[in-house]
Amino acid sequence: MLIKRPNAIRPSEITPESVYRERRRFLKLGAAGAIGALALPAQAGLFGGSDEGPPGKPDFPGLKQSRFSVDEPATSWESVTTYNNFYEFGTGKEDPAENAHTLVTDPWSVAVAGEVEKPGNYAFEDLLKPHTLEERVYRMRCVEGWSMVIPWVGFPLADLIRRLGPTSRAQYVEFTTLHDPQQMPGQRRAVLDWPYVEALRIDEAMHPLTLMAVGLYGRELPNQNGAPLRLVVPWKYGFKSIKSIVRIRLTEKQPQNTWNEMAPHEYGFYANVNPAVSHPRWSQARERRIGEFLKRDTLPFNGYAEQVAHLYRGMDLKRFY
Amino acid sequence: MANRKDPIPWIKAVVFPAALLPTLYFWFAALTGNLGANPIEALIRGHGDWALRFLLLTLAITPLRRLSQWGGIMRFRRMLGLFAFFYATVHLLGYLMLDQFFAWGAIMEDIVERPFITVGMAAFALLVPLAITSTRKMQRRLGGRRWLRLHRLVYPAAALAVLHFYLMVKADTREPLIYALLLAILLLMRLPPVARAITRKP
Numbered sequence: 001m002l003i004k005r006p007n008a009i010r011p012s013e014i015t016p017e018s019v020y021r022e023r024r025r026f027l028k029l030g031a032a033g034a035i036g037a038l039a040l041p042a043q044a045g046l047f048g049g050s051d052e053g054p055p056g057k058p059d060f061p062g063l064k065q066s067r068f069s070v071d072e073p074a075t076s077w078e079s080v081t082t083y084n085n086f087y088e089f090g091t092g093k094e095d096p097a098e099n100a101h102t103l104v105t106d107p108w109s110v111a112v113a114g115e116v117e118k119p120g121n122y123a124f125e126d127l128l129k130p131h132t133l134e135e136r137v138y139r140m141r142c143v144e145g146w147s148m149v150i151p152w153v154g155f156p157l158a159d160l161i162r163r164l165g166p167t168s169r170a171q172y173v174e175f176t177t178l179h180d181p182q183q184m185p186g187q188r189r190a191v192l193d194w195p196y197v198e199a200l201r202i203d204e205a206m207h208p209l210t211l212m213a214v215g216l217y218g219r220e221l222p223n224q225n226g227a228p229l230r231l232v233v234p235w236k237y238g239f240k241s242i243k244s245i246v247r248i249r250l251t252e253k254q255p256q257n258t259w260n261e262m263a264p265h266e267y268g269f270y271a272n273v274n275p276a277v278s279h280p281r282w283s284q285a286r287e288r289r290i291g292e293f294l295k296r297d298t299l300p301f302n303g304y305a306e307q308v309a310h311l312y313r314g315m316d317l318k319r320f321y
Numbered sequence: 322m323a324n325r326k327d328p329i330p331w332i333k334a335v336v337f338p339a340a341l342l343p344t345l346y347f348w349f350a351a352l353t354g355n356l357g358a359n360p361i362e363a364l365i366r367g368h369g370d371w372a373l374r375f376l377l378l379t380l381a382i383t384p385l386r387r388l389s390q391w392g393g394i395m396r397f398r399r400m401l402g403l404f405a406f407f408y409a410t411v412h413l414l415g416y417l418m419l420d421q422f423f424a425w426g427a428i429m430e431d432i433v434e435r436p437f438i439t440v441g442m443a444a445f446a447l448l449v450p451l452a453i454t455s456t457r458k459m460q461r462r463l464g465g466r467r468w469l470r471l472h473r474l475v476y477p478a479a480a481l482a483v484l485h486f487y488l489m490v491k492a493d494t495r496e497p498l499i500y501a502l503l504l505a506i507l508l509l510m511r512l513p514p515v516a517r518a519i520t521r522k523p
Contacts, residue, residue, distance in 0.1 A: 079358035082358055083358030083359060087492070087493075091491075091492065091493035093357065093358070093359070094357060144491075146359060146362075189493075191492050192492060262492060263491075263492075278434065280435075281437055281488070282431075282435060283431065283434075285427070286424075288359070288362075290359060293361075293422075295420075295422070295424075
């Protein structure tokens with residue numbers, strides 16, 4: 001499989017945390033001047049974001065910086081951890097931050113099943129141990145028309161799949177979120193068909209951009225962001241990046257993903273970010289980057305076209321949305 | 322109680338500023354950075370919620386008069402209706418000016434292609450003539466019967482407003498369905514047999 005590397009980005013070009021923080025502060029000061037003394041944002045005013053950093057000390061000291069990171073100012077810790085779609089904890093954006101404390105992430109285990117040589121139940125720590133964690137700053141584009149830039153901590157899914165030994169019949173990888181209404185109060189109502197399921201084609205799963213994340217901003221994942229283990233597929237709409245994974249199954253047939261099952265005309269299996277294909281209820285041409293006032297143009301494959309467009313060569317993206 | 326002084330202006334003097342509290346809260350919180358990570362969305366949705374609430378409150382006046390036999394309550398109807406229009410206007414302007422920032426091409430595309438926006442615009446369009454003809458002068462100029470007939474537009478407007486909300490949500494339809502249920506009750510109470518049954522005899 002030919003994988004195009006984004007050789008335009010060298011490690012030296014990646015912005016260190018202290019610098020992008022400073023830049024945010026500078027941008028905000030400009031915005032504050034524009035609307036006068038009212039703009040002293042505790043979080044995010046109408047015209048700019050907050051620069052409040054994550055609490056405490058980093059959980060992953062000495063993280064390797066990934067050359068796959070984008071050079072764009074990261075969305076504030078506050079926004080990344082309080083504005084979430086995680087229906088298992090409620091359908092409001094602020095519900096997960098409020099309710100996710102009931103999730104127990106330790107102990108945690110992941111069932112590996114299907115077309116693999118080494119199926120079984122893996123303790124989270126054992127699953128993680130062989131991997132070197134790195135920081136990757138990725139764009140995240142929600143199907144609802146907003147976006148963020150998030151410094152994830154994780155490792156390539158490809159490394160994990162290789163270690164599990166996929167059989168020749170493995171064509172897709174299916175992921176399942178924890179189903180436990182005791183811990184996840186949102187599951188007490190049938191808003192979606194629980195448990196939440198997502199899936200990738202095997203070549204998408206093996207792509208070097210596809211990340212298994214265990215942290216953000218150098219901290220362990222907050223529960224509302226999908227602790228302790230989640231998927232991050234930066235060229236697809238956010239709902240593909242399934243949270244709090246308890247099961248990974250390799251399959252021969254294309255699995256049914258939850259939102260596609262719920263509303264097939266609105267959410268596809270691929271869900272690649274595509275400004276040319278509108279959602280039936282809103283345009284996907286532009287997006288609001290959280291913390292910014294003006295919308296920006298949405299990029300094909302969320303700006304990762306150079307790396308991933310070849311995966312879909314010859315496919316009608318209007319049909320396979 | 323035989324009160325020679327009319328209490329209604331005093332009640333209105335309380336209701337009026339109270340009805341402004343939501344918008345004051347949203348703007349103050351938005352400008353000071355206390356309206357969450359996406360303040361534009363929160364501001365627009367907040368005003369939409371209150372437009373719907375004031376619309377239902379306006380529609381509750383007539384059934385409440387029948388239930389209570391207190392005619393004075395009718396004197397709050399115009400104020401509540403105009404507050405519904407006010408919140409709907411800020412809701413719409415927020416979409417045009419803050420969310421879309423005058424991107425007329427995108428706005429036209431939304432109106433034509435997104436059913437929830439088409440329906441929302443239609444609801445607002447129906448409210449405009451009602452707000453314009455809300456003054457006593459316009460009421461006189463139109464004549465009572467024509468004015469009443471025109472103001473029946475509030476029923477389709479409310480139905481479209483609820484539908485607008487219902488079509489907007491992705492999966493959790495509970496909240497718009499609650500509004501739909503309340504609206505259905507308020508409309509049922511206007512059916513002549515029901516209206517007769519609930520009217521308290523003096």
